[in-house]
Amino acid sequence: MIFIAGIQPKTEQYQSLQVKYCTRCHNDSQWILQKNQQFISLFFMPVVPFKTEYVYYCPICGNTEILDRETFESKIKREAVQLKH
Ligand SMILES: [Zn+2]
Structure with missing residues (x-):
């Protein structure tokens, strides 16, 4: 049996x-909250997450802050709408 394993973002x-x-950039804007995950995949299906990063960035200039998971999750619950999966 052959396993096809890889990494999927x-x-x-x-x-x-x-x-x-x-x-x-000295602008007031609605920043983007982004969760970046890397999965180990088997047969092109994501199986195990091994790296997760939470970032908060300015949509105008891309200035980025790294958030911890608690801060990120409370922000998306209280004050954000989802853009895409
Ligand atoms: Zn900016």
Whole structure:
């Protein structure tokens, strides 16, 4: 039997409903919350997540803050709408 294993990225994006000031481009805008996951895949199906990163970034200049999981999840519950799976 042959196993086909690989790595598959998965991204979820949310738009914050709160306006945040960016210290880099000096604009007020609704920042994007993004969850980046890497999965070990078998037969092209994602099976085991092995790396997850939570970022919060300015949609105008891309200035990025890294969030911890609790902060990210409370933000998407309280003040964000999902953009894509
Ligand atoms: Zn910016």
